[in-house]
Every structure is written in C-alpha cells, then in structure tokens.
Amino acid sequence: MKKSLRRWGWLFTGPVLAAFMIGFIVPFVLGVYLSFTEFRTVTKAEWVGFDNYIKMWGDDVFLHSLWYTAAFAIVTTILINVLAFIVAYLLVKTFRGKNIFRSVFFMPNLIGGIVLGYIWLLLLNGILGFWARSITYDESYGFWGMVILMCWQQIGYMMVIYIAGLQSVPTELLEAAEVDGANKRRTLFSVTIPLVMPAITVCTFLTITNGFKMFDQNLALTNGAPSRLSELLALNIFNTFYGRPGFEGVGQAKAVVFLIIVAGIALFQNWYARSKETAA
Amino acid sequence: MNDTPRRPWLWTTVFAIIAVAYLYPIYLVVINSFKGKVFISSEPFSLPNAETFVGWENYIRGIELTDFLWSFVWSLVITLGSAFVILLFTSMAAWWIVRMDNRYAKSLYVTFIFNLVVPFQMVMFTLSWLADYLGLTTPWGLWVIYLGFGAGLAVFIFTGFVKGIPYEIEEAATIDGCGPVRTFFLVVMPIMKPAVVTVAILEVMWLWNDYLLPYLTLDLKSYKTIPIAVQYLRGGYGSIDIGAMMGVLVLAMIPVIVFYLFSQKQIIRGVVAGAVKG
Numbered sequence: 001m002k003k004s005l006r007r008w009g010w011l012f013t014g015p016v017l018a019a020f021m022i023g024f025i026v027p028f029v030l031g032v033y034l035s036f037t038e039f040r041t042v043t044k045a046e047w048v049g050f051d052n053y054i055k056m057w058g059d060d061v062f063l064h065s066l067w068y069t070a071a072f073a074i075v076t077t078i079l080i081n082v083l084a085f086i087v088a089y090l091l092v093k094t095f096r097g098k099n100i101f102r103s104v105f106f107m108p109n110l111i112g113g114i115v116l117g118y119i120w121l122l123l124l125n126g127i128l129g130f131w132a133r134s135i136t137y138d139e140s141y142g143f144w145g146m147v148i149l150m151c152w153q154q155i156g157y158m159m160v161i162y163i164a165g166l167q168s169v170p171t172e173l174l175e176a177a178e179v180d181g182a183n184k185r186r187t188l189f190s191v192t193i194p195l196v197m198p199a200i201t202v203c204t205f206l207t208i209t210n211g212f213k214m215f216d217q218n219l220a221l222t223n224g225a226p227s228r229l230s231e232l233l234a235l236n237i238f239n240t241f242y243g244r245p246g247f248e249g250v251g252q253a254k255a256v257v258f259l260i261i262v263a264g265i266a267l268f269q270n271w272y273a274r275s276k277e278t279a280a
Numbered sequence: 281m282n283d284t285p286r287r288p289w290l291w292t293t294v295f296a297i298i299a300v301a302y303l304y305p306i307y308l309v310v311i312n313s314f315k316g317k318v319f320i321s322s323e324p325f326s327l328p329n330a331e332t333f334v335g336w337e338n339y340i341r342g343i344e345l346t347d348f349l350w351s352f353v354w355s356l357v358i359t360l361g362s363a364f365v366i367l368l369f370t371s372m373a374a375w376w377i378v379r380m381d382n383r384y385a386k387s388l389y390v391t392f393i394f395n396l397v398v399p400f401q402m403v404m405f406t407l408s409w410l411a412d413y414l415g416l417t418t419p420w421g422l423w424v425i426y427l428g429f430g431a432g433l434a435v436f437i438f439t440g441f442v443k444g445i446p447y448e449i450e451e452a453a454t455i456d457g458c459g460p461v462r463t464f465f466l467v468v469m470p471i472m473k474p475a476v477v478t479v480a481i482l483e484v485m486w487l488w489n490d491y492l493l494p495y496l497t498l499d500l501k502s503y504k505t506i507p508i509a510v511q512y513l514r515g516g517y518g519s520i521d522i523g524a525m526m527g528v529l530v531l532a533m534i535p536v537i538v539f540y541l542f543s544q545k546q547i548i549r550g551v552v553a554g555a556v557k558g
Contacts, residue, residue, distance in 0.1 A: 004460055005380055095285060122309060122522075256402065
C-alpha cells in the first residue's frame with residue numbers, strides 16, 4: 001500500500017502544495033525578509049536591518065493601537081465568555097422555545113463583519129444622536145461600540161460550543177453531587193465548570209484571537225476615527241501599508257510583531273490547556 | 281443537564297424578550313431601508329410613515345450604485361469554487377499525510393498548522409503583489425489563493441478525522457485491487473462525509489464574508505464581492521449614501537438568512553465539531 005501511495009503523492013499533495021506556495025509560503029518568507037528592508041514595491045527593496053523595528057516603537061499611533069487592541073481583546077474575551085456561558089447554562093434547561101432562542105443568538109455569526117459594522121453604525125449613531133454625538137466623537141465610544149458589536153456577534157457562537165460542553169457532563173455526577181448535599185452554586189463551580197474546561201479553553205482561545213485579529217468591524221464602524229485613535233492593530237497595519245508611502249517596511253515589521261503576539265497567545269493557550277488537562 | 285426549571289413559562293417569556301431585543305438591530309435596518317435618506321439620520325427609530333416612506337427607492341439605487349447583482353454572482357462563484365477546491369484537495373492531502381506518515385508528510389503537516397496561527401496581515405502586502413504578478417486577480421484566481429491561505433484549518437480537521445478511521449477498511453480495498461486513487465474516492469471519501477460537512481460550513485462562513493483578501497487581490501474594476509460592494513458605498517471622505525446603504529445591507533443579509541434557515545442543524549453541528557477539533 002505505502003509504495004503505491006508514495007507513487008501517487010504528487011496527486012494527493014501536489015495541488016495543495018502548489019497553492020500553498022503561492023498563497024502562503026512565498027508571501028510569508030518574502031514578508032519576513034521585507035520587514036528588514038525599506039521598500040515601495042516588492043521588487044525594489046533595500047536592506048536596513050532592524051531599522052523598521054526600531055522606528056515602529058517611535059510611532060505613537062501604533063503604540064496606542066497596541067494597548068487599545070489588548071484592552072479590547074481582554075474586555076471582549078471576558079464579557080463574551082461569561083455571557084455565553086450564562087446563556088448556554090440557562091438554555092440547556094427544558095422549556096418552550098429554547099431551540100428558537102439558540103438559533104436567534106447564533107444568527108449574527110453568519111452576517112459578515114462589514115455588514116455588521118454598518119448595522120451597528122446606524123443603531124449606535126441613532127442612540128448617540130439624542131445627545132447630538134456620534135460614534136466617532138471619542139475613542140472610548142468606538143471602543144465600547146465595538147465591544148457591544150463583538151458581543152452581539154460572538155455570544156451565539158460561543159454559546160453553541162458551551163451547550164455542547166454542558167450536554168456532555170454526565171448526569172450521574174450531578175445527581176451524585178446533589179445526593180452529597182451540594183447546593184446548585186457549589187455543583188456549578190465544583191462539578192460543572194471543571195468538566196466543561198475544554199470548552200472554556202476553546203472559547204477563550206477563539207475570542208482572544210478574534211479580538212486581536214478584528215478588522216472588518218473596525219473598518220465599517222469607526223474606520224479609526226477620531227484621528228486614528230480607535231484603530232485596532234489590524235487596521236493600523238493596513239493603514240501603514242496603504243496610507244503612508246515610504247512606511248511599507250515599517251508596516252511589514254508591525255505585521256511580524258502582530259504575528260508573534262497572535263502565535264504567542266496560541267502557544268500559551270495550548271500549553272496552559274494541556275497543563276490543566278493533566279491536572280484534572 | 282437537561283432539567284426542567286420550576287416555572288418554564290417564565291423562562292420562555294424572559295428569553296423571548298431578550299431574543300426580540302437581540303434581533304432589534306436587524307429590524308432597525310429593515311424599517312430604515314424604506315425611509316427617505318434624510319429621515320434615516322433624523323428619526324432612525326420610528327416606523328416609516330406617509331412622509332418618510334419611499335418604497336423600493338433605496339433598494340433600486342443601492343443595486344445600481346453597487347452593481348449588487350454582479351457582486352452576488354461573484355461572491356457565489358468565489359465562495360463555492362474556493363470551498364470546492366479546499367474540500368477536495370485538502371481532504372486528499374490530509375488522508376495521504378496520515379497514511380504515509382513519512383518526513384515529507386510530517387513537515388507538510390507542521391507547515392499547515394503554522395498557517396493556522398498566521399494572521400492575514402502578515403502576508404497581506406506580499407500576497408496581493410504575488411497575486412497581481414501571477415495574474416490571479418480573477419474570481420477563479422482566488423480559488424488558488426484561498427486554497428493556499430485557507431488550507432490550514434481544513435487540513436487540521438481532516439487529519440484529526442482520518443486518524444480515527446480504521447486502516448483495515450482501506451487495506452481490504454487494496455486487496456480487492458483498488459489503487460490509492462480509487463481507494464480514496466470510493467472508500468475513504470464516503471467515510472469522511474461528516475468531516476467534509478463540518479469543514480464546508482466553517483469555510484463557507486469565512487469565504488462568503490471575507491472582505492480584505494478579495495479587496496486586495498481582486499481586480500476591482502471587473503469584480504466585486506458583496507462585502508466590497510457594501511464598503512464601496514462609504515465613498516470618499518467618509519460620506520455615505522445612507523439610504524442606498526440600508527437597502528444593500530438588507531439585500532446582503534437575505535442570502536445569509538436563507539442559507540441559515542435551510543441548514544441550521546448542520547451549521548450548529550459543524551461549529552461544535554470544528555471547535556472540539558480546533
């Protein structure tokens with residue numbers, strides 16, 4: 001089997017590998033290289049060493065967007081997971097209409113970020129209009145606007161994962177806890193939550209990386225206004241590439257740092273989840 | 281975990297109220313899509329009345345301004361084509377990687393996993409240059425690009441699935457005279473169906489809504505996708521034709537909601553399966 005399998009390797013892996021070269025490997029390697037150069041177009045690049053990386057830290061807008069994004073990711077991760085867990089916890093109970101409610105809460109996930117952004121632009125500007133303001137009046141308006149949007153979009157997705165986790169908790173364990181005299185609260189914190197830990201790991205991972213990578217909603221809702229203060233990292237990098245001639249190299253260096261942050265979170269999460277699993 | 285609460289009707293009522301509030305933003309867009317431009321910002325929360333109602337005017341202008349019907353076609357061509365090549369080629373690669381398990385297979389797998397954690401911004405500039413250089417700026421060109429950049433998740437889920445398929449079945453097929461190609465398509469593919477559905481759903485949700493990759497790689501003079509068409513309404517200096525925008529937003533949501541109504545069960549199952557593996 002293996003021998004003939006090896007002979008057919010070009011057919012099974014060839015198409016993916018070719019596309020992978022074009023869509024990922026070449027742009028990636030080229031991207032790392034260009035972060036050490038000054039360039040306008042990809043073919044005209046001049047080696048400058050770590051200059052771009054040094055320049056980046058002198059860019060106040062970038063530093064602002066760095067902590068703005070971190071704050072955004074942390075706030076949304078906590079809010080979305082707590083709320084999604086509560087909703088899931090209540091929706092596994094048996095009462096009329098629970099399946100319809102699940103469908104309703106999940107639906108915003110299928111609407112794309114750009115469309116969602118404009119839907120919320122209408123609603124938030126409508127509300128802020130009562131005070132004669134708009135979403136771009138202050139960076140904190142944009143911040144909380146995006147937090148609300150993100151919650152609205154993602155609670156349903158995480159809820160679905162939590163419901164699956166909750167349904168896999170064996171009823172015998174819950175009954176045993178009841179027999180042992182544990183109250184609802186105690187059962188929740190000592191039995192249910194430890195058992196749905198894998199779901200919590202997955203959901204916090206997804207929400208934190210989604211928070212860091214968010215672009216479309218930011219573009220549609222505030223587009224960085226006022227004066228680039230509501231710019232999340234992804235949008236900041238985009239604007240460095242396409243809005244500031246001569247800073248393409250700096251943009252690429254920012255992208256490398258961005259990758260390190262996102263990959264770092266992924267690795268940390270993976271390691272942390274594993275250490276939890278062995279303890280349980 | 282499925283106990284009945286003491287007053288189930290109370291729960292139904294409370295959740296019904298929350299659900300209505302949850303859908304309010306969509307309702308708001310729908311009612312405003314029938315109002316005249318000037319009234320949308322001055323009185324966004326009221327229902328259209330004799331003075332503010334404009335019929336289908338916003339829709340017609342929105343469709344004309346964005347060339348919406350063509351955007352729909354291109355979104356469909358890109359989403360379906362990309363999903364198809366991703367499903368076909370990554371499932372083939374995943375099966376081969378698991379069964380072959382040599383050094384080449386392993387390093388390929390590691391690169392795919394790495395692809396999973398790389399944000400698009402990292403390759404944004406160079407990828408759009410390369411797409412332009414190679415002439416992949418058409419909807420079918422994007423099939424190649426999406427297969428390349430979006431393969432990580434699919435390979436990850438497929439390899440996880442293939443590891444659970446007993447090897448004996450394939451061995452039996454080999455003894456019966458099937459080569460690897462026939463074994464894969466006649467024996468493995470049917471077994472992989474649940475994983476294919478999962479991956480298809482996750483990929484379609486992403487592909488249909490993706491904005492930045494097509495925006496940067498497509499030849500925008502000839503092709504736009506729905507998210508790009510929506511964003512185009514913003515125009516220069518942040519000015520928006522808000523009436524047309526409302527109409528286009530509703531039109532952009534309709535296909536998604538129809539798709540959701542028809543395949544809700546699979547979507548939710550797909551999300552769960554994807555999360556457990558991912």
